[in-house]
Amino acid sequence: MKRLLLGLLxxxxxLLAAGPKAEAQTPKRGGNLNFAISAxxxxxxxxxxxxxxxxxxxSPFYSTLLRYNLSKFPDVEGDLAKSWTVSPxxxxxxxxxxxxxxxxxxxxxxxxxxxxTYDRLRNPPKGVVSTRKAxxxxxxxxxxxxxTTVIFKLKAVNSSMLDHFASPWNCVYSAKDLAADPTSPxxxxxxxxxxxxxxxxxxxxxxxxxNENYFKKGLPYLDSYRxxxxxxxxxxxNALQGGQVLAxxxxxxxxxxxxxxxxxxxxxxxxxxxWTLNLLVLFNTEKPPFNDxxxxxxxxxxxxxxxxxxxxxxISTLRAVGGVVRPGSPLATPEAELxxxxxxxxxxxxxxxxxxxxxxxxxxxxLKFTLWNRNLAxxxxxxxxxxxxxxxxxxxxxxxxxxxxAPYIAAMQSGNYEVAIDFSNLFNDDPxxxxxxxxxxxxxxxxxxxxxxEEIDKYYELQLRExxxxxxxxxxxALEKRLFEQGYQQPLFWWHRIVLTNKKVMGWKMSPSxxxxxxxxxxxxxx
Amino acid sequence: xxxxxxxxLLLTIxxxxxxxxxxxxxxxxxxxxxxxxxxxxxxxxxxxxxMQQERERLGLxxxxxxxxxxxxWGLARFDLGISMWTERPVIEExxxxxxxxxxxxxxxxxxxxxxxxxxxxxxxxxxxxxxxxVVRILTIGGLxxxxxxxxxxISLSLLSLFNWLPPITFTPIYEDPxxxxxxxxxxxxAVGYRYCAVTARMIRSSLLEVLAxxxxxxxxxxxxxxxxxxxxxxxRNALLPAITVMGLEFAFLIGGLVVTExxxxxxxxxxxxxxxxxxxxxxxxxxxxxxxxxFYVIINLVVDLLYAVFDPRIRYGS
Numbered sequence: 020m021k022r023l024l025l026g027l028l029x030x031x032x033x034l035l036a037a038g039p040k041a042e043a044q045t046p047k048r049g050g051n052l053n054f055a056i057s058a059x060x061x062x063x064x065x066x067x068x069x070x071x072x073x074x075x076x077x078s079p080f081y082s083t084l085l086r087y088n089l090s091k092f093p094d095v096e097g098d099l100a101k102s103w104t105v106s107p108x109x110x111x112x113x114x115x116x117x118x119x120x121x122x123x124x125x126x127x128x129x130x131x132x133x134x135x136t137y138d139r140l141r142n143p144p145k146g147v148v149s150t151r152k153a154x155x156x157x158x159x160x161x162x163x164x165x166x167t168t169v170i171f172k173l174k175a176v177n178s179s180m181l182d183h184f185a186s187p188w189n190c191v192y193s194a195k196d197l198a199a200d201p202t203s204p205x206x207x208x209x210x211x212x213x214x215x216x217x218x219x220x221x222x223x224x225x226x227x228x229x230n231e232n233y234f235k236k237g238l239p240y241l242d243s244y245r246x247x248x249x250x251x252x253x254x255x256x257n258a259l260q261g262g263q264v265l266a267x268x269x270x271x272x273x274x275x276x277x278x279x280x281x282x283x284x285x286x287x288x289x290x291x292x293x294w295t296l297n298l299l300v301l302f303n304t305e306k307p308p309f310n311d312x313x314x315x316x317x318x319x320x321x322x323x324x325x326x327x328x329x330x331x332x333x334i335s336t337l338r339a340v341g342g343v344v345r346p347g348s349p350l351a352t353p354e355a356e357l358x359x360x361x362x363x364x365x366x367x368x369x370x371x372x373x374x375x376x377x378x379x380x381x382x383x384x385x386l387k388f389t390l391w392n393r394n395l396a397x398x399x400x401x402x403x404x405x406x407x408x409x410x411x412x413x414x415x416x417x418x419x420x421x422x423x424x425a426p427y428i429a430a431m432q433s434g435n436y437e438v439a440i441d442f443s444n445l446f447n448d449d450p451x452x453x454x455x456x457x458x459x460x461x462x463x464x465x466x467x468x469x470x471x472x473e474e475i476d477k478y479y480e481l482q483l484r485e486x487x488x489x490x491x492x493x494x495x496x497a498l499e500k501r502l503f504e505q506g507y508q509q510p511l512f513w514w515h516r517i518v519l520t521n522k523k524v525m526g527w528k529m530s531p532s533x534x535x536x537x538x539x540x541x542x543x544x545x546x
Numbered sequence: 547x548x549x550x551x552x553x554x555l556l557l558t559i560x561x562x563x564x565x566x567x568x569x570x571x572x573x574x575x576x577x578x579x580x581x582x583x584x585x586x587x588x589x590x591x592x593x594x595x596x597m598q599q600e601r602e603r604l605g606l607x608x609x610x611x612x613x614x615x616x617x618x619w620g621l622a623r624f625d626l627g628i629s630m631w632t633e634r635p636v637i638e639e640x641x642x643x644x645x646x647x648x649x650x651x652x653x654x655x656x657x658x659x660x661x662x663x664x665x666x667x668x669x670x671x672x673x674x675x676x677x678x679x680v681v682r683i684l685t686i687g688g689l690x691x692x693x694x695x696x697x698x699x700i701s702l703s704l705l706s707l708f709n710w711l712p713p714i715t716f717t718p719i720y721e722d723p724x725x726x727x728x729x730x731x732x733x734x735x736a737v738g739y740r741y742c743a744v745t746a747r748m749i750r751s752s753l754l755e756v757l758a759x760x761x762x763x764x765x766x767x768x769x770x771x772x773x774x775x776x777x778x779x780x781x782r783n784a785l786l787p788a789i790t791v792m793g794l795e796f797a798f799l800i801g802g803l804v805v806t807e808x809x810x811x812x813x814x815x816x817x818x819x820x821x822x823x824x825x826x827x828x829x830x831x832x833x834x835x836x837x838x839x840x841f842y843v844i845i846n847l848v849v850d851l852l853y854a855v856f857d858p859r860i861r862y863g864s
Contacts (some may be wrong), residue, residue, distance in 0.1 A: 029843065061631045152596060205633065428579075
């Protein structure tokens with residue numbers, strides 16, 4: 020207990036030492052930043068990607084139409100857009116663009132580039148992959164009345180549209196490049212971002228140098244940077260300690276944080292935040308006995324989330340207890356409401372007694388099954404071990420099976436599993452993206468629990484088309500209630516993000532998503 | 547000798563074809579789909595239509611016999627195909643990493659050879675003395691300690707003692723030999739220790755065996771100096787099994803340093819192998835298996851030829 024308190028005090032001291040006092044200094048120009056990237060992107064095309072590996076690689080080279088203001092997250096601000104208006108009927112979005120912006124190859128940026136980019140996103144030509152095709156399905160037309168104005172007309176109100184426009188994956192490409200070869204962004208980098216591409220040595224690093232013509236005057240501060248691929252956490256931590264890299268921007272575990280605090284002392288900055296990632300418990304509703312709502316509910320009710328989060332948060336990146344929206348964010352269900360839903364009761368004794376009763380009623384008192392999990396130590400393994408223990412306490416016997424990503428996904432997609440640990444990787448708090456995986460399986464390959472539920476589909480559609488925040492929140496909570504009462508799938512824990520940087524690194528902003536804020540434009544070195 | 551070498555080289559062709567056929571079909575049995583990993587491993591909201599388009603683009607929905615014929619036709623032209631993950635030529639992906647892996651293997655071999663021959667010889671000559679005991683302790687240590695763990699100890703020692711770590715990005719030796727060696731000498735040391743231990747024990751035991759042979763007794767009876775008995779008569783023969791072991795170890799080092807490469811953040815063949823397996827990148831796996839099989843075949847041939855150099859009784863092709 021004493022050690023825990025000392026550890027917490029240490030973390031608190033580091034958190035206080037970082038931040039406002041340091042950030043208030045005048046930024047210095049120059050220098051090269053070496054930072055670690057813990058995965059390597061297979062290609063450079065943001066539109067075809069959902070992984071941070073592409074963003075930590077490509078973001079410094081590109082701009083987007085809008086982006087998140089990380090000082091006021093989840094507020095949205097302009098990037099290439101100087102300003103914008105939304106029509107009263109919420110069907111027309113008009114953007115005024117910055118003038119005098121140039122691509123790295125010298126081509127002037129105009130509204131035609133925005134149109135070409137969004138046409139590629141919503142309607143990719145043959146040979147092009149856009150993983151955001153469905154996201155932009157509500158766009159009816161894109162007009163470019165002049166070089167600095169672009170107008171998006173929607174087919175229906177979409178309350179998530181501004182968030183979609185701020186997605187970090189919507190890198191703006193040159194219309195000229197896309198006309199010549201729509202697949203070119205996979206292998207060629209030509210953006211309007213703060214850094215110009217220098218080299219990518221496969222398996223080793225990516226390097227960029229300052230874009231002298233960057234449209235935001237005075238930025239970037241750095242002369243250059245090098246993102247070094249360090250796929251193994253221990254190697255990354257050693258490199259951070261040895262000063263070969265000054266940061267890793269995705270996140271580390273509490274144990275890794277504590278090791279680095281002990282090793283680097285006052286040279287280390289620790290920043291922490293809740294994270295827009297969660298793990299979910301998933302039932303294959305096509306496989307008996309998980310087609311029985313009583314069995315699913317019993318298993319969810321046996322999980323002591325509140326007690327578990329205390330222990331798991333010390334050893335893993337799992338921490339917050341929450342529903343389908345990140346706890347603490349504007350549309351999240353408050354704790355007082357959440358505890359009334361199956362699986363979230365704080366009276367675990369009563370919940371487990373009810374779980375046993377439900378299993379007995381369903382004739383499954385001696386239930387045995389396999390829990391399918393991903394073979395990644397953090398945080399999948401502790402989550403799996405935790406669940407096995409929780410279910411053992413109501414007499415259920417579980418075999419914990421972890422497998423590599425490819426067979427794991429194959430099993431989930433083909434329905435060749437009974438119960439699994441799934442995950443949501445989000446970049447914002449807007450629920451539309453996170454709720455998509457709960458829609459009926461008939462038209463939704465993301466629904467790995469394989470159920471069809473018209474009530475859930477109805478609430479999803481209602482929240483998507485509702486612009487009144489209070490009403491939207493009601494619909495989301497109704498969807499959540501239905502989902503948890505049916506026990507199809509349910510968030511287990513939300514992750515906690517811990518980012519370590521050398522104190523020399525200034526100007527980088529922490530956020531709840533590792534996918535945001537990676538253009539490095541405002542990062543500088545205090546040397 | 548030349549004829550023998552040519553025959554052996556020709557025999558590598560059916561061997562590699564066999565390997566290619568085996569690996570092609572075995573990989574197709576493994577569950578998983580690279581397109582799923584590529585587009586959905588990070589929770590992407592990707593429609594089935596997009597998935598099919600990607601499969602089509604990568605040629606994965608073509609009949610298996612067409613894929614196989616295409617692959618074999620490529621092999622006949624020394625074309626290992628395109629990586630399905632990076633969409634760059636497999637040969638390019640391998641060549642980027644091969645230089646580093648080869649250099650580590652060569653450095654480790656040099657280290658192992660320079661240390662193991664004197665150690666093994668001393669242990670055999672001073673059998674059951676304190677010298678032998680020390681060598682045995684050192685070599686058992688080398689066999690028992692995993693290379694990656696020794697590598698971690700080296701890294702942490704450098705960090706805690708000198709607050710210094712080897713560079714984590716590769717610089718070719720012809721560009722900056724100091725930067726190159728300061729990065730690669732440590733992993734070479736980590737894997738070389740085990741390599742050295744295996745070889746030293748092999749030399750010790752085979753030298754002990756050879757020293758008990760009749761011809762050694764004859765040489766001594768003739769009054770040949772002990773140094774010459776050992777170096778000219780005993781050691782040359784005792785080295786034959788050690789050469790076999792060294793050859794196999796060398797081939798293993800090309801693709802087998804998976805964890806050690808991770809510890810030192812080396813961009814080598816071992817790391818590439820693991821990544822390609824976890825992503826189900828069939829083309830890259832196939833290419834690397836064939837390359838490593840080729841290495842084994844060639845190194846075995848070199849070992850066989852070296853036999854003739856060390857043992858005058860062995861003559862090939864006569």
